[in-house]
Amino acid sequence: MKIEVKEISAYEREMKFELAWEEIEKDHQQFTKKFAKDVELPGFRKGMVPVPIVEKKFGPRIDYDFINEKFSDYYGKALDEKELNPVSQPELIDLDFKKNSPLSLTVKFEIMPEWEMPHYQKGFQIEEYKYLIEDEDINESLLRLRENAAEVVPVEDGAKSGHHIVANAQEIDKEGKSLTEVQESRIVLGKAPFDGETEKALLGVKPGETRTITIKAE
Known part of the structure; x- marks a missing residue:
């Protein structure tokens, strides 16, 4: 995994991480097979459509759902590798991916800034708040990005x-x-x-x- 972290301010970071196709190929294949189990097309029973046909017809949808499911895992690994502990939920600002190509994502988040407290005195407590990344937040960010880059085409089905x-x-x-x-x-x-x-x-x-x-x- 390639990771680049840019310091925007004392507490803001922009992180771009890229996974080679070889790193995610197995995950993508497993997800595609799972996706195919729910597909029903004329001439085939549900779940019995050959994977190549499923990929040809639903390729972009498969890639979108795949990222939606695996984002948290890949994002978490990138944070661990760079020893970063965000205090805000990630904002997805760029996404580039298609089958057989690297997966590239750029996110922005906030961290706890480094600071020194002079004249420290005992006798008080500091509370630490941990923010959880919810699937709903990821879905909304991906949907906004998808809608911004979408092209309107006619459908027949x-x-x-x-x-x-x-x-x-x-x-x-x-x-x-x-x-x-x-x-x-x-x-x-x-x-x-x-x-x-x-x-x-x-x-x-x-x-x-x-x-x-x-x-x-x-």
């Missing part, structure tokens, strides 16, 4: 949660009379007001398909 949908929308009154109409409005499936029952009504919609839904104003 039906809309899923998080997908962007371009649709025509109308606002109507109680009698059903059209008040306003918006052409090619972009919505995000799963985000209010297109969540809950409204999201369920739009799941699976395909290009060219027409569906009618109702959203009640608050």
Whole structure:
């Protein structure tokens, strides 16, 4: 593992760590096999799709989920190697990875600054706070990075949660009379007001398909 630590301030550090493909190949293979067990495609029973086909169809998703699962392990090893003890949760600021290539991550975090206390007197206590890295925090950082670098492409197999949908929308009154109409409005499936029952009504919609839904104003 290659590790570079940059001192931003007395208490801020930026750490870039890179793992060669040979270091993570076994982990990636094991994760891909586990991922394939939940895959079901036409012509194959669930869990019986050959791994090469799974990798071809779901390659980017596999890589994303793999990093999501293994980030804490690799991050922890890098900290141990450099004997660093962060007092804040890591902020992921750069990520570069694809199969057969090195995994490179850059994170920023805070540490306890070094300081001297003159005229020390006994009789008081200092509390040390330890911050735990939660999976939810890692997921949010990875998701933000993924969304910032994402490219919008059309899909043919039906809309899923998080997908962007371009649709025509109308606002109507109680009698059903059209008040306003918006052409090619972009919505995000799963985000209010297109969540809950409204999201369920739009799941699976395909290009060219027409569906009618109702959203009640608050």
